[in-house]
Amino acid sequence: MLCESNNESSENQRSMCDWAEQTFGPVSDPASLVDRALLEMQELGEAVQDRDISEIGKEAADVLILLYRLADQFDLDLDQEVQAKMAINRSRTWVSKGDGTGSHV
Numbered sequence: 001m002l003c004e005s006n007n008e009s010s011e012n013q014r015s016m017c018d019w020a021e022q023t024f025g026p027v028s029d030p031a032s033l034v035d036r037a038l039l040e041m042q043e044l045g046e047a048v049q050d051r052d053i054s055e056i057g058k059e060a061a062d063v064l065i066l067l068y069r070l071a072d073q074f075d076l077d078l079d080q081e082v083q084a085k086m087a088i089n090r091s092r093t094w095v096s097k098g099d100g101t102g103s104h105v
Contacts, residue, residue: 016065033066
């Protein structure tokens, strides 16, 4: 599994958000980003069902780009938010559901 970070990426939250604003214009309602992310999640689910590796990567990227843009609407740095949330997650006690997911107690 490739759950490792790659710090050599040339894209970041700012560059993706700048591109999206230039391409699509300013966000009039952040909820529209959530709606679009849900659509992209459906497409990701279909790609996962089909085991289409190429499409899984593309659709996961679409979701992540939308999440970066959503966070930006609220002046949040998504990478920092993930780091903070992982610190919380690591401090919790978890119960595995046996399918690769779980919940905290």
